[in-house]
Amino acid sequence: MLLCVHVAQEEFQLKNAHSPLLRSYHSWIANETLEDYSLRYAARSFRRWSPFVIANTAIGGISFLALEAIGGAITLSYGFANAFPAILVAIVFIFTASFPIAYYSSRYNIDMDLLTRGAGFGYVGSTITSLVYATFTFIFFALEGAIMAQALLLLAGIPLVLGYLISSIVIIPITFMGVTMINRVQLISQPIWVAMQLLPFAYILYEDPGTIQRWTGFLGAQEGGGGFNILSFGSALGILFALSIQIGEQVDYLRFLPDKTEKNRFSWWAAVIFAGPGWILVGGLKILFGSFLAVLVISAGQSKATALEPVHMYIQAYEYVSADPGVVLAAATIFVIISQVKINVTNAYAGSLAWSNFFSRVALYHPGRVVWLLFNIMISLLLMMLGVFDTLEVVLAIYSVIAAAWVGSIFADLAILKPLGVSPSFTEFKRAYLPDFNPVGCGAMALASLVAFSVFAGFFGELAQAYAAPLAFVVALLAAVLIGVATGGRYYIARPSVALAGPEDANVRCELCGFEYERPDMAHCPFYQRPICSLCCSLESHCHDMCKSPEGAEGADFGLRLGGLRDKIAPNTVKRLIKAAGVFLALTVVVAAAILITYRLIEPNPETTHLDSSLVLIGVFLALLPLLAVGTWWIVLSHESRELAERDLLTSLEELAKAQEDLAANERLAAIGEVTATVSHELRNPLGTLVNSADVLRRSATGEQTETLGELDRLQRNAWRCVKIIDDLLDFSRNYSFYSIEIDMDGWVTRALADMDPAMRARIVLDLGSESAVLADSERLRQAFVNILNNAAQASDLAKSDAPIEVATFSDGDEVVLDVTDKGGGMTDDIQLRMFEPLFSTNAFGVGLGMPLVKRIIEHMGGTVKVISKSGVGTTVQLRLPRVEALKK
Template sequence: MARDQSAIAKLEKTKRHYNSWVVNETLEDYSLRYAPRSFRRWSEFTVANAALGGISYLADFAIGGSIAISSGFTNSFIAILISAIIIFVTGAPISYYAAKYNIDMDLLTRGAGFGYIGSTLTSVIYASFCFIFFALEGAIMAQAIELYFGLPLVWGYLLCTIAIFPLVVFGMTLLAQMQVWTQPVWLLGMFAPWFAVLLKDPTAFSTWTSFAGKSPSGSGFDILLCASGAGVALSLIAQIGEQVDYLRFMPDKTPQNNGKWWWAVMLAGPGWVILGAWKQWAGGFFTAVAVKNGVDIAKANEPIHMYIEGFKEMFSNPAVYLALATFFVILSQVKINVTNAYSGSLSWSNFFSRLTHAHPGRVVWLVFHLIIALVLQELGVFDVLLWVLGFYSNVAIAWVGALVADLIVNKPLGLSPSYIEFKRAHLYNFNPVGFGSMMIASVISVIAFFGVMGPAAQAFSTFIALGLAFVLSPIIAIITKGKYYIAREDVHFHNNPEAEGLTQCSVCEYEYEREDMAYCPVYQGSICSLCCSLDAQCHDACKAAT
C-alpha cells in the first residue's frame, strides 16, 4: 500500500519498551500470546494434573446442596446429570483446538466467529465467571475460618483474597508445582469422609434419595424445577476456560505422544465435569445428612458444615474433626482460587489491551480482579448464589454455544477457516457469526429468565440460549458467506516453511515463533501479536488496503 515515507519514519521512532514484568514471561505467561514451544516444557501429565488441580473448588458442593434444597433429590440429580453431559460435549472441541493451537479462550474465541473486538465482550463474560467464583470460593474459605478461628467474615474475606496474590504472581511455573504437591492430600480429604459416612451410617444414602429440602414437589420430579436446577449447574460451563488456560501449554501432538496427548486433553479438558458432577451430587448428599443431624437448612449448603459431618464419622474428638474439616476447606479453596485469579488476570489483560492499546502487565490486572472479587464477597454474593449463577449461565452458555457451533459445524462444512487465526492484523473487528448469534441468544434467554415469556421459558432459559446460539451460528455464516473471518490473508507466516524458527519483531525487537507473528506494511516489517494489538497509530491500515 502507498504510505507517506515521513509518516512511516514517525512510526518507526516509537519503539515499544515493555515494563520489566511484561517482558518476564515467568510472570506474564504469554497472557496475550500464543504459547511458544520453547516455553511449553511440561509433560502431558504435568499440564493435565495442574489443570485438574484447579477443579478442587467446593462451590460445586455448595451448588449441589443449594439445588437439592430448592428442588429436592430427584430434580437435583437429573439436573446435574443433564448439565454435566452438555458441559462435556461442548468442552471437548474447545479443549482440542486450544491444545492444538496453544492459545487461551480469548484468542480461540477471536478466531472462531467473534472477531478481534467482538471477543472483548466474551473476555468480560469469562472474567465475570472468574471473579464470581473467586468470590464464592473465598466466602466458603472465610466461613471455615470464622467457624474455627472466630475471625469475622468481613475480615476473613479480606484475608482469603490477599493470601492468593503471591501464589498467582508467578503464573504457570508456580501453579503447576503447587497443584502437584497438594493433589494427593486433597484427593484423600475429598473422598475419605464421603466413604466414612456411607460405611458408618447405613441410612445416609436413603436420607439423600428421600431429601425434599424446600422443594414444592418434595423429593419427586418436576420438569420446571429440574430445568431451573440445570440452569444453575450450567453456569459452570465457563469452567472450560480455566482448563484451557492450562491446556494451552500442552506439548505438540506427535505420533509418539498421540495417545498420552489425547488422554490428557480429554481428561483435563471436558473431563473435569466428571468429578464436578460427583461433587455436586456429594454436596446434595452431605446437605441431606447435615440437615438430618440437626444442622440448620440455611447453613447446610456451606461446605464446612458438610465436611464436619464427614470427618465426624472418622474421628470422635470434636477438636480433631473440626480442624481437619477446616484444613481441607482452606486447602481446596487455595487450590481453586489461584486458578480463578490467574485466569481472571488473563481475561482482563486481553480485554483492556484492545480497548486501551496498553498492557501494563498481567500482575496489574490480577490486582484489579482481586479487588472486584473482594467487593462481591463483602456484598454477600454467597447468600444469592442460585440467582447469580442462574442469571450468569444464560450469557455464558450463549457464548459457548456459538463458539462450539463454529468449531464442530462451520469449520467441517467449510463455512469458516479450518485453522484459528487470532492476530489483529488478519481479523475483522466484528464477526457477526459468533458475536451476533451470542448476542441474540443471550438477550432472548435473559428476557425469558426474568419471566417475561412465562414460567416454562423462564425455567428453560439456558436451554433457549444454547439452542439459539448453536443454530444461529451456521445460519449467519451461510448468509454472510463467511467473509468476516479473515480480513487479510497471511501469506508470510501461516503454513510457511521458510518462516520456521524465530523472527524478530520490528517494533519491540524481541524474537517470537512464526505463529505469533504478522507482516505490518505500516512498519514495513514483521510485528508480534502483542505489538500489533497495542499499536494505536496504524488504524488498521493493513486491512483497509485490502
C-alpha cells in the same frame, strides 16, 4: 563512472514504510515467567512440561467447593428427584460442549479469549466474551474466598472481614509467579486433597449406609420435589449451565501442552480429554457430594443456610472419621483451605488473562498481567463484602443465560461451521488478520441473550423461564450456523496472512519491541512494512487498522458503520468514552472496596448495624464519585496526550526519513550529473571521431568485403549506443520544468502512437475506454510512455514471443489508468523490488535509467506507477494519473 556504479549499489530501501518507534515493556511484561504469554500464542520453547503435569494442574482447579454448595442448593430447593437428573444432563451437556473448545485451544496453544477471536467473534467482538469470562472468575473467586473465611471463623475465630482479606492476599504471591509456581502448588497439594476429599465418604458409606436412602428420598423445599417435576428440573439445570464457562479455566492451562507427536499421542489426548471436558466428570461427582452432604447436615438438625456452607458440610462428614471435635474441625478447615487455595489460584490466574485481553483492546495499553491480577482480586473482595455467597442461586441463574449463549455460539463454529468449511480450519487470533466484528458469533450471542433474558424475565410463562439457559444455547447455536452459512464465512479473516522470510523453525524479530518470537506469534505489518509480534500489533495505535481496509477486507468493519452519524461526532469520541468507562469502573471498584472494608471493620456484625455509620460512608462514596469522574477524564486525556506526543514523534521521524531519502536521491542525481557532465564532452569527441571514421571506411570498402562492412556497421551501432547512454545520463540528472495542461487520455494515446515507428505500431493492440482527461505535461508523458513501450518490445523479443503488445486505458475511481501489457518472460520478485533503482538493468546493453525516469515523471504529475508481473507469463505496467474531475473536487 565508478562513482555512479558505487551509488547505484547502495542498499535498496522500501518505499512508503513508516519508521517504527521502538516499544519498550517493563520487566513484568518482558519476563514471560511472570507474564505467561498472557496475550500471545504459548511459545513452543515455553511449553516444556509433560502432558501429565499440565493435566494435573488443570484438574487441580476442580477443587472448588462452590460445586458442593451448588449441589446442595439445588437439592435442598428442588429435591433429589429433580436435582440428580439435572446433574446428569449437565454433565453430558458440558462435556459435549467443552470438547471442541479444549481440542482447538490445545491444538493451537491459545487461551479462551484468543480462541474466541477466531471462532466467530472477531478481534474487538471478543472483548464482550472476555468480560463475561472475567465475571465468571471473580464470582467464583468471591464464592471460594467466602467459604475460606467461614472456615477461618470457625477454626480461629477470625472475623469474616479479615477472613476475606486473608483468603484474597494468600493467593497473590502464588499467582504472581504464573503457571510455573501454580504447577508446583497443584502437584504437591493434589494427593493430599484427593485423600481428604474421599476419606469421609468411605467412612460414611461404611458406618451408615442408610444415609444414601435419606439422600435419594429428600423432597426439597419447592413444591413438586417429591417426584420428577419439569419446572423444578429446568430451574436446577439452569443453575448448572453457569458451570459451562469453567472450560475457559481449563484451557488456560491446556494451551501449555507440548505439540502432539507420535510418541506422546496417547498422553496428549488423555490430557486434552480428561483435563478439558473431563473436568465435569470430577466436578459432577463433587456436585453430587455436595447434594449428599447438604441432606446429611439437614438431617442432623441444622438450618438450610448452614447446610449450604461447605465448611459445615465437611465438618458433618468428618464426624464419621473422628469423635474428637477438635480433630474434626481442624480436618474440615484444612481441607477447605487447601481446596480454596487450589481453585483460587486458577480463578485469579484466569481473571488476570481475561482482564489483560479486555483492556489491551479497549485502551490499547498493557501494564502487565500482574496488574490485572490485583484488579480481579479487588473486585472479588468487593463481592465478598457484599455477601455474594448468600445470593448464590440467583447470581448463577442469571449468569448461566449469558454463559450458555457464549458457549452455544463458539460450539457452533468449532463443531459445525469448521467441518462444513464455512469457518477457516485454523484459528486466527492476531489483530493484523482479523476483522473487528464477526456477525456469526457476535450476532448469535446477542440474539440468544436477548431471547433468553426475555424468557428469564417471565414474559413467556414460568415453564419457559425455568429453561432460559438451555434455550439460550440452542438459539445461539442455530443462529450462528444460519449467519455463518448466509455470510459465506467472509467475516472470519480480514486479509490473507503474509509469509515471513527465513527458515520455518527460526524465530522472527519483532521490529517494534526488539524481542524474538516464534512464527505463529508474528504478523507482517503493512503500516511499518516490517514483522511485528501479536502484542505490539494489539497495542499499536498509529496504524488505525490500515492493513484491513479497504483492500484488506471489504466489510471487515462490520457493525461499525454509523453512516452520517459518524460525521456529526468528534473524532475518537466512542473510543474515548470506552476508555473513560473502563478507568472509571476500575477506580470505583477500588474505592468501593476500600469503603466497604472500612464499613465492615466498623460494623463487623450485620445484625447490630448502626444506621449512622452506613449513611456516612455511603455519603462519602457518593461524594467521591464526581472526583473519580474528574480523575478518570484526566487520566484518559493524559493518556491521549502521550499518544499524541508519540504520534508527533512518529510523524517527525517519517518526515526525517523522507528528507533523508530525498537527500540521498538528490545526491545520487548530483553525482550522476557531475560525472556525466565531466566526461560527456571528453567522450563525445572520440565517439564522434569513431562514427565518422567508420563511415569513411564503410564507403571506401567494396561490396565484396562483406565481413569488413558488418564489423564497421557494428562499430557504428555501438558508438551510437554509447552516445545514447550519455544522453540518458544527462537526461536523468537534469531537473525538468513541467508544463501541465488538460489532456484527453484516449485521444492523446492515439496521437502518440501515430508518431511512432510503423513496425512498433503494427505490434500494438488498442483498447481505449477511459473517456476521461488528466492534467499532464504532454511531452514528458510521451517520454515515459515510449520508454515503457520499448521495454515491452525488448521483453517480447528476448522471450522470442510474437504476441502483440496490449495498450489499454480505463477509469478506476478518481484515476485514469494507462496499461501496457507484454507477453514476455515476466520478472522475478527480486527484480520487481529493484526495477526503479537507477543504473539497475537486466539488459546487457541497458543503462537502467528508463523505469526510474518513468517513475520520476509520473510522480511529478501526481500519479503512480504500478507493475504487475509474473515470471514466465508477462508484465503489465500501469501509469495511474488523477482525473481532472477529481482534482477539481
